[in-house]
Amino acid sequence: MQQSSPYLYHGADVSYFSGKVRPAFPQKNLWVREVVPNIKEILARTGVAFIPVLMTPEGEAWQDTSEILDRLEAAHPEPPLYPRSPLQRVVAYLIELYGDEVGLLPAMHYRWSFEESERKARVDFALGSGNLAAANQFADRMTQGKNMLGVSDATAPAIEAHTRQLLDALCDHYEGHRFLLGDSMSLADCGLMGPFYGHLFRDAVPQRLLMQTAFQVCCWIERMNRPPLDQKGWLPDDALAGTLPPVLEVMAEGVPMLLEAVARIDAWIDANPGADLPRAIGMLSTTFRDAELSCMCRPYTLFMVQRPLAAYAALDDVERARVDAALTGTGWEPLLACAPRHRVVKRGNVLVVDG
Numbered sequence: 001m002q003q004s005s006p007y008l009y010h011g012a013d014v015s016y017f018s019g020k021v022r023p024a025f026p027q028k029n030l031w032v033r034e035v036v037p038n039i040k041e042i043l044a045r046t047g048v049a050f051i052p053v054l055m056t057p058e059g060e061a062w063q064d065t066s067e068i069l070d071r072l073e074a075a076h077p078e079p080p081l082y083p084r085s086p087l088q089r090v091v092a093y094l095i096e097l098y099g100d101e102v103g104l105l106p107a108m109h110y111r112w113s114f115e116e117s118e119r120k121a122r123v124d125f126a127l128g129s130g131n132l133a134a135a136n137q138f139a140d141r142m143t144q145g146k147n148m149l150g151v152s153d154a155t156a157p158a159i160e161a162h163t164r165q166l167l168d169a170l171c172d173h174y175e176g177h178r179f180l181l182g183d184s185m186s187l188a189d190c191g192l193m194g195p196f197y198g199h200l201f202r203d204a205v206p207q208r209l210l211m212q213t214a215f216q217v218c219c220w221i222e223r224m225n226r227p228p229l230d231q232k233g234w235l236p237d238d239a240l241a242g243t244l245p246p247v248l249e250v251m252a253e254g255v256p257m258l259l260e261a262v263a264r265i266d267a268w269i270d271a272n273p274g275a276d277l278p279r280a281i282g283m284l285s286t287t288f289r290d291a292e293l294s295c296m297c298r299p300y301t302l303f304m305v306q307r308p309l310a311a312y313a314a315l316d317d318v319e320r321a322r323v324d325a326a327l328t329g330t331g332w333e334p335l336l337a338c339a340p341r342h343r344v345v346k347r348g349n350v351l352v353v354d355g
Contacts, residue, residue, distance in 0.1 A: 003031045004057055010037040011052035012198075014124040016107060017065045018052040019197035020099065020190050023224040024069060027185050028076045036128040046349050063349050066096070066307065069190060079231070081187050085238035086319040087326050088181050093308035094332055095180060095251065096191030100304050102254030103195030104149055105288070106163040109156060110199065110206035112146045117203040124202070150257075150288070150295035158291035163206075166250045167214040173243035174216035178223055180244065182235040185227055193224055238322075245330050252331025253289055260286040261301040262340050268299075269342045269353055277344065277351050299351055303344050305335070312336050 009025070009032050011018030025032040037051045045061035046053060054062045062068045073082050083089040111117050118139070125135035146152075151159065173180070180188040200206040201221050210218050235241060261284060268281045277299045284297040315323060327333060343354040 006031040006033045007057065008032075008055040009034040009052060010042055010055070012037060012128060014121065014198055014202060015051055016104075016194045016198040020065045020194040021052055021054070021068050022197075023185060023190055023193060023227065024072055024081060026225075027079065027081065027227045028072065030072075030076060048349050064346060065194075066100070066304070067346065069187060079184065081185065081190065083181065083186060083234060083238075085234075086315050087238045087240065087323050088186070088234055090308055090311050090315075090323050090336075091240065091244070091248070091327075092181065092186050092188040092191075093311050094248070094335070095188035097258070097304050097308055098251040098254060099191035099194045101258060101301055102251065103192070105151060105155070105159050105254075106166075106206070107195040107199035108142075108146050108149050109151045109159045110163075110209075111203045112143050113151065113156060114205040117205045118143065120204045147294075148283075148296040150293045152294075155288060155291045155293050158289040158293075162250065162253055162289060163200075163209075164213070166247070167210070167217055169243075169246040169250050170220070171214050171216040173241060173247055174220050176243060177241050178220070178228070178231070180247075182233060182241070184231040184233050185224065186234065189220075189224055193221070197221055197225070240326060245327075248327070248330040248332060252335075255331055255335050257284075257286045257288060257293065257295065258301065258305060259334060259338060260284050261297050262305055262338055264297045265299050265302045265344075266341045268297075277353060299344055302340060302342070303346070303351060305338065305340070306343060308336070309338065309340075 007025075007030060009022070011022060011034055013019075022034075024030075037053070039049050042051065042053050042061070042063075043049045045055075046063045048063060050063060052065065052068070054068050056062065062071055069081065073080065083092055111121050122132075122136055122139045125138055126132040129135070177183065179185050180192070196217070201210055201218070264281065264284050279300075280296045280298050282297055283294050285292065285294050287293060312320065312323065324333070324336075327336070344351050345354045346352075
């Protein structure tokens with residue numbers, strides 16, 4: 001689709017989810033102008049005061065990052081971000097799920113559990129608006145709310161061990177491959193950029209960790225923000241690199257949390273037929289590595305879990321058997337076997353129970 005005027009991207013470098021969408025623009029050779037977010041306009045256009053938001057040349061306002069990427073792929077299919085082959089497509093959605101839901105743990109821990117990182121984040125928040133007082137008020141809410149996302153003194157050792165192991169596995173992978181599925185960017189890479197660029201690569205303490213211990217990951221982040229012109233595609237024959245299953249195994253440490261969330265959301269919908277879905281339905285208890293973790297249960301988690309489940313359900317028996325064989329031992333098998341009783345959909349920017 002030829003553009004008559006630029007997209008306007010209301011995003012920020014310090015924003016978790018802005019980092020997820022931004023690499024798609026240069027990858028697809030799109031005409032985009034990034035602007036300092038206008039929260040009043042965003043609220044008026046979308047009903048929610050969240051970034052990023054993409055304003056289209058046709059006057060639409062797209063808010064949810066997964067839907068933004070879905071719509072960009074539909075409007076500008078070449079070069080593709082979404083694999084068309086079964087295994088790579090399911091894996092791309094699983095990694096997006098990790099980035100959106102589980103990656104919050106290291107991202108929030110390394111930003112808000114360390115004074116040096118917090119000081120930098122407070123300044124970063126204010127750079128666009130010039131309003132340090134408002135930025136500090138927002139930061140205060142984040143510091144008070146981090147425990148609601150499962151970040152605490154009790155879970156910090158598990159989160160840090162998870163992060164170090166993931167960095168090691170990713171470095172091994174990027175030694176031989178420029179992107180997660182081969183030599184071209186995909187939805188999987190975009191999904192992982194949420195926690196890795198906006199937080200880990202830019203915050204003071206984790207930036208040192210990446211620079212000192214994960215050079216190949218830093219190179220991948222640079223490739224994502226400035227995509228090379230000589231990309232040669234994903235691995236042929238729907239293959240996964242031998243270095244990718246260890247990455248998936250580390251990511252699957254978040255599967256118990258995801259499954260517990262789905263069970264709690266199903267139970268809440270059962271107990272509240274016809275009720276509007278709140279943004280959170282209380283706290284859930286689960287495990288993460290060797291730690292007991294308590295975090296806010298958000299119905300949006302089910303929305304994200306549905307994406308790989310839908311890709312998996314669309315496969316025929318032969319394709320599904322191949323995916324099962326490839327992912328055996330990664331820890332994602334229980335997630336793909338999950339069968340939520342309810343489905344949630346977006347109406348505008350409101351999450352509702354379908355049916």
